[in-house]
Amino acid sequence: MELELTTATILVTFAGVFLICFMKGAFGGGFAIVGIPLLSLVMDPITAGGLLAPLFIAMDLFGLRYWKPSTWSKPDLNVLVPGLVVGIGIGYGLFRVLDHRAIAIVMAAVTLIFVGLWFKAGGNVGVKPRSSPKAVAAGITSGITTMVAHSGGPPLAMYLLPLGLSKQVYAGTTSLFFTVGNLLKAIPWLILARPTGNVLSLALICLLAVPSGVWLGWRLHAKLDQRQLYRACHGLLVITALKLLWDGILG
DSSP states (O other): OOOOOOHHHHHHHHHHHHHHHHHHHHHSSSOGGGTHHHHTTTSOHHHHHHHHHHHHHHHHHHHTTTSOGGGOOHHHHHHHHHHHHHHHHHHHHTTTTSOHHHHHHHHHHHHHHHHHHHHHTTSOOOOOOOOHHHHHHHHHHHHHHHHHHSOOHHHHHHHHGGGTOOHHHHHHHHHHHHHHHHHHHHHHHHHHSOOOHHHHHHHHHHTTHHHHHHHHHHHHHHHOOHHHHHHHHHHHHHHHHHHHHHHHHHO
16 A cells, blocks of 8 residues: 655654664664654554665765774674675575564563673673674674664674774774665665655655754764763663564564
8 A cells, every 4th residue: 555645754754764864873873773663653664664775875875974984993894794794685585484573572682681781780881802703693693683673783782882992983883884784685675665656755855864864963972972872872772672672572
């Protein structure tokens, strides 16, 4: 059924896209799921996925104005990105047969445990050594969950946050990681739900939210110190986990 392009639909979708853009500018990406509940008020998840696929690319390309190569942790990306590619391929191949609710619940539980352990340790920015096996696992898991539920942020954050990267490098690395991921998953998502008619018109309208949303988020990032940024990221992980838990339990 064709999406009805009402004033409420336009305003709610625009607000959701703006929030996702803001998260992109402030934290480099990975928290798109925070804005998706707004879209779910006016459209089904598959339609939302098709609408967001090209918008993610626009957000990422605009975000790279701020997250330049000097903010990328290349040693981590060299291991994370191949895992991401594999994960997206697995996620697409299993998209129609995966139990999305079970995946959401497991991801939510793991995320809440991770955040709980961090707060129990005092909420300090720790520094742990890099681990290639953990990076590969994080990349694959992030690829699967970003393809299935637009929630690839938690696996990546659980790998990067314990490394104690500077706030710019953390955001820049996350930004490039999801730029690659969103470029790759755009193709399968557009095959699954190519935006046409009113959905395409709505996507074009929402493009207007990209520059201001990303810029405003980047301004917030500049005002946060590293400890504040890490606290904010862990807080957003809790919100993401609760959203996944809601989706998993209530479908």
